[in-house]
Amino acid sequence: MIDGRTKLAGVMGWPVGHSRSPMLHNYWCRINGVNGAYLPLPTQPEHFSAALKGLMAAGFRGVNVTIPHKEAAMRLCDDLTDTAKRAGAVNTVFFENGRIIGECTDGTGFCENLIAHGVKIQGRVMILGAGGAARAVAAALLDRGCEVVIANRTLERAEALTAAMQGGEAVSWYDWPALLSGCSLLVNATSLGMEGGSEFDWLPLLSQAGPHLCVADIVYTPRETPFLMAAQSKRLKTVDGLGMLIYQARVGFRVWFGVEPKVDEDTFELLAASLR
Ligand SMILES: NC(=O)c1ccc[n+]([C@@H]2O[C@H](COP(=O)([O-])OP(=O)(O)OC[C@H]3O[C@@H](n4cnc5c(N)ncnc54)[C@H](OP(=O)(O)O)[C@@H]3O)[C@@H](O)[C@H]2O)c1
Numbered sequence: 001m002i003d004g005r006t007k008l009a010g011v012m013g014w015p016v017g018h019s020r021s022p023m024l025h026n027y028w029c030r031i032n033g034v035n036g037a038y039l040p041l042p043t044q045p046e047h048f049s050a051a052l053k054g055l056m057a058a059g060f061r062g063v064n065v066t067i068p069h070k071e072a073a074m075r076l077c078d079d080l081t082d083t084a085k086r087a088g089a090v091n092t093v094f095f096e097n098g099r100i101i102g103e104c105t106d107g108t109g110f111c112e113n114l115i116a117h118g119v120k121i122q123g124r125v126m127i128l129g130a131g132g133a134a135r136a137v138a139a140a141l142l143d144r145g146c147e148v149v150i151a152n153r154t155l156e157r158a159e160a161l162t163a164a165m166q167g168g169e170a171v172s173w174y175d176w177p178a179l180l181s182g183c184s185l186l187v188n189a190t191s192l193g194m195e196g197g198s199e200f201d202w203l204p205l206l207s208q209a210g211p212h213l214c215v216a217d218i219v220y221t222p223r224e225t226p227f228l229m230a231a232q233s234k235r236l237k238t239v240d241g242l243g244m245l246i247y248q249a250r251v252g253f254r255v256w257f258g259v260e261p262k263v264d265e266d267t268f269e270l271l272a273a274s275l276r
Contacts, residue, residue: 002037008059009256010039012051012073013066017042020274021064024249027270028261036257048072052093052100061256062094064249070132077102086139086165089132092252106133107140109248110218114185116247116263117239119214121146123184126176130157133218134189135165141185142167149183151176153190180208186231188217193225202230209236217241221275242271 011021025038043051048069065073074090078099090102121144130152138148148168152158158170192200215231220241228238253261
């Protein structure tokens with residue numbers, strides 16, 4: 001029941017109806033006995049600044065920000081966490097003592113999901129893609145001491161990313177398959193494999209993979225992507241992208257509602273069912 005003590009958070013986007021965040025956070029409030037509520041906050045771009053400041057003034061703990069507000073959120077923040085600076089993005093905002101603090105939780109969510117699947121984060125990592133998600137993942141893996149290699153269809157974007165992060169090595173899209181033998185982790189952070197996208201034959205590209213290579217996809221619709229299926233046919237360990245979505249949400253929940261939410265099979269099933 002909502003009362004005068006209910007802690008409030010939400011997600012600002014335009015549109016925002018597709019977001020699974022309200023379902024996930026309100027489920028966590030319920031099962032963790034938290035007096036909290038998480039609202040969808042459809043916000044037109046021209047009202048974003050006033051709305052963000054208004055939510056802070058109205059006593060919200062913070063918000064998630066999604067398309068098209070991520071860049072505006074970054075500009076409006078009084079402070080950015082080191083992770084947000086390194087990732088060059090903000091997807092989570094905390095209101096603290098009248099200040100707007102920007103955080104990026106994608107990289108943390110990616111790593112926490114790997115750890116939950118028993119993967120050791122170490123050694124040489126090959127990341128495919130150089131978009132916003134690839135940068136967040138690369139920054140988190142660099143922070144955890146990995147040697148990061150980034151392969152992207154447009155090489156200049158991979159080079160710009162390693163320069164901006166002051167870390168990692170950029171290689172051409174045609175070179176990554178031959179470099180796999182020394183890698184402990186291969187990550188698809190491109191949009192290849194998303195539902196409705198073009199077909200892509202991954203299997204021949206994995207011929208140099210060692211038996212202990214872990215293969216992770218950040219695409220989560222579908223959950224079993226062609227990339228993961230190719231890796232499974234080579235009997236490699238795989239981790240799908242749904243857990244990253246769940247674990248990245250945990251960072252905000254922890255700060256806004258003061259509880260570490262449990263991630264269990266029911267949490268995965270809730271999200272998976274909503275995506276089917
Ligand atoms: N699991 C999660 O929680 C989570 C979180 C964030 C994002 N994601 C998913 O991650 C994916 C990427 O998101 P993003 O925001 O980083 O997107 P983005 O900024 O648009 O970047 C897309 C990336 O995919 C590459 N790409 C697209 N089509 C390609 C093709 N045909 N061949 C090779 N490379 C191709 C692009 O290469 P170019 O630079 O050459 O164009 C670029 O590196 C999306 O599927 C998104 O849903 C998942």
